[in-house]
Amino acid sequence: MQVQSHSIGEVVVMNLEGRFDAYSAPQVNERLEEALRIETPRLVVNMEKVIFVDSTALATLVQAMKRCRQMNGDLRISNLKQPVQMIFELTRLDRAFEIFPSAAEAVEAFNQ
Amino acid sequence: MTQLQSSDSRMLAAVVSAQRSQFSAMAEAWLASGATTFSIWAEGTLLGCWPQASFAGPPSMKAAIQVNGREIGEIQVAGLSGPAAEAVLLSEAGLVARLARMEKEIKGMTARLIDTQDQLLAVYDLTEATRNYLDMGDLLNQLAFKTTQLGATEGAAFLLELPGQELRLEHYPQPFLDETLLRSSFEKVKTTENELVLNFSESEMALSGLRNLLLMPIQVRGEICSALALINKREGDFLSPDTKLARVIASHAGSRIEHLLLYQESLEQAKLQVEADLAQRVQLNLLPKTSPQIDGLDLWAGSRPASQVGGDFYDFVSSRGRPFTFAVGDVSGKGMPAALLMAMTRTVMRTKTNVDPTPTPEVILNNCNTELYDDFTEVSMFATAFIGQFHPQNRQLLFANAGHSPVIFCPHEGEARLLEADGTALGVLPTSLSKDQEIAFGEGDVLVVATDGFSEATNGKDELFGYERLMKVIEKLAVKSAREVVEGLFETVNQYSAGLPQADDQTVIVIKGN
Numbered sequence: 001m002q003v004q005s006h007s008i009g010e011v012v013v014m015n016l017e018g019r020f021d022a023y024s025a026p027q028v029n030e031r032l033e034e035a036l037r038i039e040t041p042r043l044v045v046n047m048e049k050v051i052f053v054d055s056t057a058l059a060t061l062v063q064a065m066k067r068c069r070q071m072n073g074d075l076r077i078s079n080l081k082q083p084v085q086m087i088f089e090l091t092r093l094d095r096a097f098e099i100f101p102s103a104a105e106a107v108e109a110f111n112q
Numbered sequence: 113m114t115q116l117q118s119s120d121s122r123m124l125a126a127v128v129s130a131q132r133s134q135f136s137a138m139a140e141a142w143l144a145s146g147a148t149t150f151s152i153w154a155e156g157t158l159l160g161c162w163p164q165a166s167f168a169g170p171p172s173m174k175a176a177i178q179v180n181g182r183e184i185g186e187i188q189v190a191g192l193s194g195p196a197a198e199a200v201l202l203s204e205a206g207l208v209a210r211l212a213r214m215e216k217e218i219k220g221m222t223a224r225l226i227d228t229q230d231q232l233l234a235v236y237d238l239t240e241a242t243r244n245y246l247d248m249g250d251l252l253n254q255l256a257f258k259t260t261q262l263g264a265t266e267g268a269a270f271l272l273e274l275p276g277q278e279l280r281l282e283h284y285p286q287p288f289l290d291e292t293l294l295r296s297s298f299e300k301v302k303t304t305e306n307e308l309v310l311n312f313s314e315s316e317m318a319l320s321g322l323r324n325l326l327l328m329p330i331q332v333r334g335e336i337c338s339a340l341a342l343i344n345k346r347e348g349d350f351l352s353p354d355t356k357l358a359r360v361i362a363s364h365a366g367s368r369i370e371h372l373l374l375y376q377e378s379l380e381q382a383k384l385q386v387e388a389d390l391a392q393r394v395q396l397n398l399l400p401k402t403s404p405q406i407d408g409l410d411l412w413a414g415s416r417p418a419s420q421v422g423g424d425f426y427d428f429v430s431s432r433g434r435p436f437t438f439a440v441g442d443v444s445g446k447g448m449p450a451a452l453l454m455a456m457t458r459t460v461m462r463t464k465t466n467v468d469p470t471p472t473p474e475v476i477l478n479n480c481n482t483e484l485y486d487d488f489t490e491v492s493m494f495a496t497a498f499i500g501q502f503h504p505q506n507r508q509l510l511f512a513n514a515g516h517s518p519v520i521f522c523p524h525e526g527e528a529r530l531l532e533a534d535g536t537a538l539g540v541l542p543t544s545l546s547k548d549q550e551i552a553f554g555e556g557d558v559l560v561v562a563t564d565g566f567s568e569a570t571n572g573k574d575e576l577f578g579y580e581r582l583m584k585v586i587e588k589l590a591v592k593s594a595r596e597v598v599e600g601l602f603e604t605v606n607q608y609s610a611g612l613p614q615a616d617d618q619t620v621i622v623i624k625g626n
Contacts, residue, residue, distance in 0.1 A: 055564065059444035062540050063492035089532070091496060091515040095545055096536040 003031045011042045011107045017049035020057040028057070032064040032075075041073040044106040048079035053087055065097060074098065078106040120184040120212070121154035124177065127208070127215050128152055128159045135160055138204060148191030152208070154184060173198055175205035179213050227353070234262045235360055242368050248272070249282060251372055255365050256284035259342060263326075263357055267343035271298050272369065274337055290320065294327075294341060301329040302336050307358065309350050326350040328358040330366045332373070340365060388448075392417070395451050398458055403594075404430045408504045410626045411438070412594035414602060415619040416565075423450030423495070424563050424617035425458050429465045437465050437476070440516065440561040440621050441497040444537075449491050453484075457495050457538065460484060473499035473512035474548040477535070481514070481544040488539025496537040498561050500623070502553065507625070509553040512546040514538050518567050518579055522590045524556030524625075528583035557625045558590045558597065565618035566601065569609045577608050594622040 001024035002017040012035045020028065035043055045061065065075040078100045080088060088094045100106035116122045128135055139150035139162030149169055151161040161167075171188035175198075178184070187205050189197070238258045245251035252270040259268035267286075271294060273279040279298075281291065301308050308327040317323050323344045330338035340362045345354065395417075403411050413426050423443030430436045439461055443450040457480060464479045465471045476499050488494050496516035502509055513519060515537035522528040535546025553559070562582070569577040582601075589600045598620055605618065 054568070055442070055444040059493055062494055062537075063489075066489055066540075090517040090530075092533045092536045092545070093515065093540065096540045 001027060003028055005031060005035065008107050009111065010040075011044060011110050013044045013046055013103050013107065015046045015049070015103075019052045020047075020050050021052060021054040022056040025056045025060045029060050029064075032060070036064065036067055036071075040071055041068045041075075042110045043068060043073070043075040044078055044100075044103050044110075045075060046078045046103040046106075047084060048081065048103075050081065050084055053084050058087070058091065058093060062093070062096065074110070076100060076106045076109065078103045116155055116157060118155070118184070120179060120182065120216075121157075123216050123219075124152075124154045124185045124208075124212050125159050127212050130215075131211065132160075136162065139163075142189055142192070145197075146192050147189045149189070151188045153186050153188065159185070173201050175201045177205050177209045177212065179209050179216075184209075184212060231262075231357060231360070235364060238262065238361065238364060242364075245368075246372065246375065248280075248369070248372060248376075251368060252280075252282035253284060255340075255361070255368070256282055259340060259358075259361055260284055262361065263342045263354060264346045265342045265344055266346065269294065269341040269343065270338065270365065271295075271341070272332075272338045273298075274332070274373075275335075293325075297325070297327045297341075298339050301327050301339055305329060305336060307355055309355070311349055324350055326354060326358055328355075328362040330362045330369070332366055332369050338366065338369060391448060391451055395455070398455055399426065400428050404428050404436070406430065406436045406502065406504075408507065408625065409436070409502055410594045410624040411622065412598045413619075413621040414598045415617070416602065416614065417617045418565065418614045423454050424565065424619035425454045426561075426619055426621050427458055427461065429462060431466055434466070434471065435501045435503055435510075437471070437473070437499065437501050438561075438621055438623070439497060439499045440563065440619060441495050441538075442516065442563045442617070442619070443495040444493050449493065453488065453491065453493055453495065456487065457484060457497070461497075461499070472548050473501055473510055474544075474546055477512045477514050477538070477546045478544045481538045481541075485539055485542055494537040494539035496533070498533075500559070500561070502623070507553055509551050509559065509623075510548055511551075512548055514544060514546045515540070516561075517564065518560075518562050518582055520560045520562070520579075520583055520586050521551065522558040522560070522583075522586050524554060524590075528586045528590075530579060530583070553623075553625050555625045556590075558586065558594075559623045560586050560597065560601070560620060561623075562601070562620040563617060565614070565616035566605055566620065568616060569605045569618070570612065570615070571608050572610070572612065577605055581608075590624075594624045597622040597624070 001020060003014060005012055005014040014031060016028065035041055068075045076098045079102060080099060100109065116125060142150045143162060149161060149166055152159045169190045171190050172193045174186050174188040176183045176186050187201065189201055241258055242251060242254050245254055252272065256268040256270050267284060269281060269283045271279060271281055297308055310325040312322050312324060326342040328340045329336045330340060332338050340358060342358055399415060403413060415424055415426060423445060426440045428438050441457055443453045460480045460483050461476060464476045468475055477497060497514045498511065498516040498519055500509055500511040513533035514535045515533045517533060519531040520528050521531050535544050567577055567579055567582055585601065585604050589597045601620055
């Protein structure tokens with residue numbers, strides 16, 4: 001799994017690529033931890049190129065989202081592809097996360 | 113006979129006495145050709161004279177016995193001379209010299225053989241002495257002690273630096289030398305992978321008490337992460353035999369250290385295994401052992417953990433005066449933390465179901481979420497859960513679903529469909545979003561509440577079993593009893609992932625109206 005992140009203003013956008021599962025979750029978690037070291041973390045996890053997620057991956061995202069919100073920030077998700085979108089819907093995580101069609105829109109929403 | 117001074121002369125005397133008959137034959141030949149006496153000498157001492165008991169008169173000829181250019185003695189003949197006789201005498205002196213040289217070589221070889229045997233015995237003793245040590249400190253200390261004995265040194269030390277651990281030092285009899293010197297020498301042998309011999313000058317010796325040091329690298333699991341230090345040889349400097357001995361000890365020490373590490377690891381493994389077995393037993397005891405008899409329902413459940421302790425659970429609660437309640441849940445993650453949270457979730461669920469005045473599935477899930485939210489947050493986990501209740505009076509099935517899937521409802525002779533969750537899993541949001549939902553549950557209707565271990569089972573091509581296949585199988589199995597549906601599901605998924613190790617827990621409850 002590849003993880004690349006860049007900042008747009010105060011928002012950190014993290015692009016994930018590949019399978020997001022129990023094997024790659026620690027690596028993503030490490031990058032999320034780094035991004036969470038600021039006072040009010042605003043994160044967009046762009047999942048355009050993520051082809052698979054398992055429950056460990058979901059737990060990783062939920063944990064980071066909860067910590068962001070504790071610090072008055074948020075973790076938002078963009079660009080869910082069909083099979084991954086379905087998993088978010090089945091587990092109703094689409095009701096826990098704010099999900100946007102594109103990273104740009106997710107960043108924009110932070111700035112409003 | 114006076115004491116001979118040089119070892120070569122003593123050697124010649126030994127040869128003469130050992131090969132007496134050969135020398136007699138040689139003398140007889142001279143006497144037969146007209147000589148009056150034949151004698152052999154070393155350092156002016158007579159070693160032998162023929163004819164016996166005669167007085168060796170002044171020689172008419174003599175020839176030196178030379179070994180490696182050094183004269184070690186001579187043979188003398190009286191009463192005979194001439195160039196031909198002199199030539200014979202010279203060649204005989206040569207023969208005697210060769211005999212003496214060979215004798216010396218044999219002695220040397222014998223001495224070396226004895227040394228080697230002594231060393232073998234010493235190593236055997238070392239092996240025996242260090243066989244039963246189960247503590248690394250004790251083992252290294254004993255090895256150091258034996259090293260001082262075998263190497264005839266005043267002290268010895270072992271250095272051991274295992275991956276991820278601090279460097280440890282064991283000295284015998286006491287810390288002899290500066291740790292900084294040992295450490296820097298250790299770094300050197302790690303780089304060169306060869307032994308290091310240091311001889312110190314007298315002024316250095318006066319300062320540190322160190323005369324000489326031999327440091328031999330030790331391989332443990334293919335890496336040089338240990339070394340043996342021989343400190344202050346009792347006599348002289350460290351020479352080639354000392355290096356050889358140190359190499360033998362180092363190799364033995366390396367294998368003893370590896371052996372002990374392996375022992376310690378397997379002990380650790382065994383301890384973990386005992387804990388895991390215990391956890392699994394506790395967990396299995398938490399799952400209902402039998403399915404309750406409920407009027408109007410045929411029900412069955414099964415669970416198969418992937419690792420020894422899993423995060424899946426199911427439960428039945430039927431107490432007098434309260435509706436029959438059943439639950440299936442899946443804690444994210446595997447292993448011990450997942451199992452602990454599973455046990456906690458189950459307990460809270462049971463308590464709420466039995467104590468709350470109106471324990472509808474929605475109320476139970478909300479209570480569980482409120483109660484466990486902080487714990488879930490603490491360990492970065494969550495749990496999906498489905499809770500159902502059967503009301504026999506109106507044959508209604510009341511349920512609430514916190515992010516759990518797959519839940520499949522297959523009406524009698526109808527098409528199977530997913531009952532999707534309306535709320536997120538427990539522990540995701542501070543307040544649960546799950547609401548009570550209701551479906552009619554008539555005769556022949558089947559409800560399958562499984563965990564994602566079924567839908568996410570893969571085949572050899574890494575393809576998921578998926579919801580579609582699961583629904584098809586359930587439609588086919590729906591005519592059978594709840595027990596047969598459960599068994600059929602396990603069997604089908606087994607066949608699908610033929611031989612592959614089970615990646616996730618698989619748990620299922622099947623409820624059928626009758």
